[in-house]
Amino acid sequence: MRTKVAIFGSKEFCQRAVQFTEQRSELVLDLYPYTVPSESPDLLKKLLPCDAILFSGSLPYIASTEILASIPVPAIYLKQDETEITTTLLAISLHHSLELENMSIDVRDRRVFENVLADIKADGQRPRIYQLEEDYALQELIDFHASAYENNPSNVAVTSVHAVYDCLVEQSVPVFKMISVKSSFLKTIDRVCQEALLQKSETSKIAAGILGVSIPTIELKDTSEKLAQLLHAHCIHTEEGILFYTTQGAIQTALHNPEFQQLAAQLSGQLAFGSGRTLTDAKENAASALRYMQTEPSSGPYLLDEKKELHTLFQPAGNPIELRVIEPALTDIADKTALSPAVLSKLATFGQSRQSTSFTANDLASHLGVSRRTAERTIKKLLSSDYANTVGEEMTYRQGRPRSVYELKFPIY
Template identity: 30%
Template sequence: MLIRVAVITPEDFAPRITAHAEHFDQIKFQAYLYRNPMECGALVEQIQGCDVLLFAGPLPYYFANQRKSGKRLPSVYIPSDEYTLTLNLGHILLNRSEGLRALSVDTPKRSYLEQAVAEWELDSSQWCVTDYSQIIDGAGTVFDPEQIFHFHRENYQSGRCNLVLTSVDYVYEQLKLLGIPCINMIVPEKSIRETVARAAHIGQLMISENAQIAVGLAAINQLDGDGEGAKPDAGIMLQQLLLELGKETDASIQQLGLDQFILYGTRGSIEQMTDHFTRMPVMGSMEHLFGVTISMGFGFGMTAKEAEAHARIGLFHARKQKESSAFLVTHEKEVIGPLGAANKAYHLKSEDRELLHIAELTGLSIATVSKLSSFIKLRRENRFTATDLSEYLQLSRRSAERILKKMIEQHFVESVGEEQPYKQGRPRAVYRSNF
């Protein structure tokens, strides 16, 4: 089966990636071009009908993820790592008259350069180095192309360097305009080839995963204060909507009762139905017409029994919402939902030793610790309030404060200040995670 790879890349770099199609018969490339990596979040939202995203480097990958479009497509990027820097230092040594005596370098991570220097046994004590480690580690130095440009320009104009090695296209173009000797980081062919191979491997896994058995459960919930008379009509309409969805996605529908239906299909059919787990299937205007909400739970598994058990977990979570919603539980017991613009995901189980250790010390369930970990990873900065957490977990503020109290007692969370968003009322404590 053909693996469709969306390549997010600058125009001049695209041929170096797509040239590898001849080595992978099962891959079809579609290039999506950008001029500035900061555009990649919006660019990814335009991508349709692909299995894997392949980014030309860590910067476009980072900015695409910052947008949090909700697409759950697997992604890979061509690294700018120790191997890349080792190749570039060798190139300068052999081909540039300036040599390596006085170099100004930017790199995603300073440790990459340190390892490359160690490989060459070089003296880098006179070099000027800056990094933007936030895009790799989620913490550390923030990426700012203007700051990197000024860093190199000042180093050259002050005489601290006689050559610039940059990993940022924009910085390279600006330095060239000023006549400053510079090299745009050379991307090794080996790194491109290995990234394409990784995309192909992930695509093959996705195709096999798409054959997993999937079960969906849909249930009608009567809104408070409404009579029971609307349910039969609501059930008929829901059945018709599900049958239409079934035709579009090659899934079968059966009625379990007046207000509940079961759907059988494959993971691929559910991905199609939910647009890669980014939205709940369209249920028309049932809430307005009949005074009901619709809860849906989808489950994947290697057997129908396992998939149905996961679907019931998803339905349980959906029914706890105050509006129509859908949750999905994967074969790996990852819970995704409510499906929509603000998708959240956490695991019911975990093999992460750190999370298991936190759960053991705090007495919290691994699901709660996993949710808390996902909440922290979603935030751009490691600062939050009990209100932020309660809204994410959809718990009362008191329940969120109880969770935080247990985390604070074991030093996994600490209070770092207060905020007062309103003139009246008590200030809110601001917390920071230490895990």
């Protein structure tokens, strides 16, 4: 099966990408050359169907982050590494007497260049270094190299930006481009292909949705038909609710549809999803997710996957909630405290997210989205089983009782 990769980079980078992969018959490259990296977002609006996206570097990738959020294919960028910098320095040394103090260079990560200097034991020789930030100004970078040449006619500029190279050539400033190394490129193209295959595997997994039947009957038919259309799903009416059989990929696509977003907001607490190895597993997981939403504060809809991890679909970056305990240590905690796997998962996430190891009942209540009294009952169960300690008190007001301060005493990582 062939993998189609969209390449975003300078015209020269795109040409080199074609050269590097001319023996790779399993790859199809779609080229999107730009003059400057800031053109990438506009080029993305012309993106044709593809399996993955590869950017020539971090600058075009960062400029495109907002648009990439709505594109359901993996996107990565070619990182500037020590091999690229070392190869470039070697190439320059073949044409010039290489003295680092007679060099101005722009790099995407200053630390990578410092690693090269340390490895080659540069003995205190230092070039002028410009680190490319997300919001760098093209003219400022051109002036950086031009000024170095004006102050030192022996200076050689080395740039990572093709547009800067063209401008410096016009100004008769001695300049070299960073060299794209074939081995680094092929490693990155292999990685993006693997991510594309993984995503295809994930998106093709069976999934089911379930809509509770508590909404008015008149609206139920129209709502279910609309959801089935948006989810590309087969719709079945049952006693438990209305079932939608679809795939994870169809759900992910629907999440970016404003019409689905609006409908999901109206159905808060009544729409949930599940995935699994079989239709039965997916249906059972969807029903479990719906029951969880109806008993817990919800920012849903949720999806319960085959690992029994509960995901908030509109907040994909958040940590999933574990609804099944398989680690022996956590199983022991669940048995001794009578706390559910979901609560233990939230407690672990709570511990990981805090800068300090200590907390109050109010801190825990805020994280769990429950009342302080409920949080205190959870803490009491942990204290009674020695899975939490009281480590002090805090007095935030002049009057009233001081608040107890606690620490967790079970593995959270």
